[in-house]
Amino acid sequence: MCRKHVIEFALCIALAPTLMGCRNGKGDPAAEGPPPAQVERELDGSVVQVDHPEQFPLATATALTTTSALVVTGAVAPDVSRNVPVISLASGRVVAIHARLGDTVQKDQVLLSIRSDDVASRFSDYRKAVADETLARAQLTRAQDLFSHGAIAMNDLQVAEDSEEKAKVDLETTAEHLRLLGNDPNNPNFVVDIKAPVSGVITDQQVTNAAGVQALGANPFTISDLSNVWVVCDVYENDLADVHLEDGVEIRLNAYPDRMFPGRISNIGAILDPNLRTAKVRIEVANPGIMRIGMFAKATFHGQRKVTHTQIPASAILHLHDRDWVFEPTPDKKFRRREVVAGNMVSASMQEIVSGLQPGAPVVQNALLLETTVEE
Numbered sequence: 001m002c003r004k005h006v007i008e009f010a011l012c013i014a015l016a017p018t019l020m021g022c023r024n025g026k027g028d029p030a031a032e033g034p035p036p037a038q039v040e041r042e043l044d045g046s047v048v049q050v051d052h053p054e055q056f057p058l059a060t061a062t063a064l065t066t067t068s069a070l071v072v073t074g075a076v077a078p079d080v081s082r083n084v085p086v087i088s089l090a091s092g093r094v095v096a097i098h099a100r101l102g103d104t105v106q107k108d109q110v111l112l113s114i115r116s117d118d119v120a121s122r123f124s125d126y127r128k129a130v131a132d133e134t135l136a137r138a139q140l141t142r143a144q145d146l147f148s149h150g151a152i153a154m155n156d157l158q159v160a161e162d163s164e165e166k167a168k169v170d171l172e173t174t175a176e177h178l179r180l181l182g183n184d185p186n187n188p189n190f191v192v193d194i195k196a197p198v199s200g201v202i203t204d205q206q207v208t209n210a211a212g213v214q215a216l217g218a219n220p221f222t223i224s225d226l227s228n229v230w231v232v233c234d235v236y237e238n239d240l241a242d243v244h245l246e247d248g249v250e251i252r253l254n255a256y257p258d259r260m261f262p263g264r265i266s267n268i269g270a271i272l273d274p275n276l277r278t279a280k281v282r283i284e285v286a287n288p289g290i291m292r293i294g295m296f297a298k299a300t301f302h303g304q305r306k307v308t309h310t311q312i313p314a315s316a317i318l319h320l321h322d323r324d325w326v327f328e329p330t331p332d333k334k335f336r337r338r339e340v341v342a343g344n345m346v347s348a349s350m351q352e353i354v355s356g357l358q359p360g361a362p363v364v365q366n367a368l369l370l371e372t373t374v375e376e
Helices: 003-023 118-148 154-180 237-242 367-375
Strands: 058-060 062-078 083-086 092-097 110-115 191-195 200-205 221-224 228-236 248-253 261-268 278-286 296-313 318-320 323-329 335-345 350-355 362-364
Touching (some): 062 278, 228 296, 248 278, 323 367
Antiparallel strands (some): 058 362, 062 296, 092 110, 228 278, 248 261, 248 296, 296 350, 323 362
8 A cells, every 4th residue: 555545544544533423413512512510509698507406405485465665765854943043133243153063052052252332332322221210210209399399280290200111111121132132231241142042953054253243144053953853855756655644664874774763754745856756755753862964864664555575585595796686496407597676684584575586486595505506
């Protein structure tokens, strides 16, 4: 066989499989490509699978029937009916301040001293009244003597008596003016002391050293009796049905969260805030001495209607990312994480579930143990 024939025979042998494949219909590129990819769905992140689910005992949610409760926020405010303004009856310049904002003061305690020209004016009126009364008394004495000797008529005697009575009235009035300014008519002092009209706490101060004070002008101080205070809350329009006058309210302060202060609703605002759609609710509370003006508070109103919620062991609730979760078993022996809204503690070991779980539902008794096991 020549060299040319040898090359042609080799090519035929090399191309034989390709030609046979085309003849059998196997030359389609799609038929010769890799098999299609199998897409697998990602597992549900809320489902937990463990090797031995029987190691995690279950608890059954039970029904809890309570009265409806509404919790709102508010702040401690003074009882305005117990606010007493400190009034100055004299004008002048402040020479001394004896009490400050926030101080506890007693009745008749000196709060402020004022250098006042009003005392000089009143003392001048008093001395004139003394002179007029002295003259009127002397004239009355002389008129009585003349009348007894028939030298004057009865009318002249009555005029002298009237003048004496008027002079006495003027004298008493000017003397009282000096006493109102804190001065003794017989020993005047041109410094006027402003005293506390009642006992309490100074909750407002509108005066400083060397300031001017006007008689019956702006009040230098305001004294509040804080033995009873108000807690003023904002209640949404939709919740007003659960708020009634004279109802009892539980007050808790942010500063003392474990202590409860009983209160009573004394007023429900007649006007709603047009933007927030809330009404002001005023609660009267007896102050044991630790409630301070401006403190934040929570008020719990207990309504008349019955509400059924769910309770489960507190250990069955997992607090994660500012949310509350429980684990419930699934039919394929796994556990599914469910979000719930936890409420108050019912007892030392049981906690209320406001929403997210119905009575009779099984949950893992120790949610933290299950979560820790999964993470490991």
